[in-house]
Amino acid sequence: MTLQPPVEPMLAQAVESVPGTASIGELAYEQKFDGYRALLFNSTRAGGGPVVQTRRGLQIQDRFPDLVSAAAQLPDGLVLDGELVVWDAKTRRLSFEGLQRRTAARGRTTRQGLAQSLPAFFVAFDILQQDGIELLRHPYRQRRLRLEALFTDHELSSPWTLCPMTTDLIKAEQWLETWTELSGIEGIVVKALNQPYHPGHRGWYKLRRRDTTEAIIGAITGTPIRPQLLLLGRRDPQGHLRPIGRTGPLRAEASRLVGGNLTEATPEHPWTGMRFVSAWGSRDALKVTLVAPELVAEISADTAVNRGGVYRHPVRFKRLRLDVTAAEVPFYTDA
Template identity: 75%
Template structure:
């Protein structure tokens, strides 16, 4: 039976540590890239077309003419699961912002121009169909061997890329510690070697690298006594307080601690008149209360930072740093380096 879009990809749940092999059996570890999840389909027969499906189902191959042009290197009847990323040659790094620009592009001229300046790559980490035969019931071990053989037999090269994988926990930990310093690599995904591919199920595990750093509390949601979220900032080289993101909801004991120290803002707060989105990329707005930008929060954040220096995912509030003045917080820095403390 031939797979056709939309196919629900298998998903991963976030964890703080690697699950024990006693639970899952032998484990595989893959590098996790910061891109868009995509499922790739090559023609199953005459008159078919190359298709590229997002995680939620829409087809976007018209935005990526460079991948369409390279599809003749792939055999027919193939379905691959992977990550779509974009390379920014000027910055010398993977660019999530560039990927957004490409997926939002409309019109042949625009998509071709962006393909030339921001080339796309498909990082394959699973094979769901080969020669028209579905492989989802096969264990990951066999699917991975077939995927590696596909790249070797067809001598696949850029823009087709094989996701790095290891069964060595020590090597995976090294990836987590060192490779995540590279923009675009944000952690590892853990998979059981004997596991079939389960569309729509969240039975893989993902670990993102998290760095501990400091930020200034500039606003809150909730009440002054029991804040719910903290809106964070850092001062730039000119002394202006720049927004860098928000925390996840505070636990009760931490909310009481912050509420006992935070002070309502005086007139002239640098964020007066600002609006804050409820999530990165969302149009929904938060109801915020400005506070004196004096308290310093110690936070734990992953490496996903947009080109404006804003954390794309909520950070975790760890504690107040009453021993640190706002002037001692690292300066605001746009781009991926903004997460460094």
């Protein structure tokens, strides 16, 4: 095979609106799934086997014996780019938490058991090599046609899934408005039809659906007069304040507004002694100052949400809701 792992995947930069066609040519729109970015290498030559590579270059095929077994459907010399997701049979929905469990699982018996209760799916959106021939220089339009033909000619079925794509902007906007209400779909990815595949380059664009809601400010970074980040929470039905995420850096005007309304925390603050990290999945601790959990922030957040409504990405602070009490904020739930 020409391509061998690790290969850096091509990346997407976040944007607020669809870029104009005048600058990058005709566009295609794909549904963006909320999973793990993965490249799949399928080679049976010289005793090799399928390899599942993460965005950071790790090989995790041993965690997904169901995908390895299903690779018998695939032709030799193939490299696919896509998103790795899992299906929770109990909740009947795509589950990011389940994907984490499968990736972290140790022991063959555990991995086989999870493959039954949390089956994996590979949502393919690009083909980088076929029959051992590298396709990176081919425009996306040609690679997509090859990918569609692959699924048709080989009658590929579960766990191999062809990522939905359209060149119709109106249909893509409908996806952004309606499909993102489903668990596991968080937005759309925009690609130029004449674009080759550039490993490691942020040449695509991604739009996530964002919803507006409220949360309680429970802690800050920076100073109470000029807070930098807000750490947010919601109360569960028993009245306990549960962390749900944090904002990005506040603008100067917003920082002054929030700082002018903060109240010092009492020793009974529910987050006393709690450790907060700088980003989802990070081990770097934040230096925080607890504040009275009374102020309500209106926030804008994407749909990448874990169980209980915990946001994996920083949310955007929109404004203080001085007209809303902490008791009126939506509950934290374990659903």
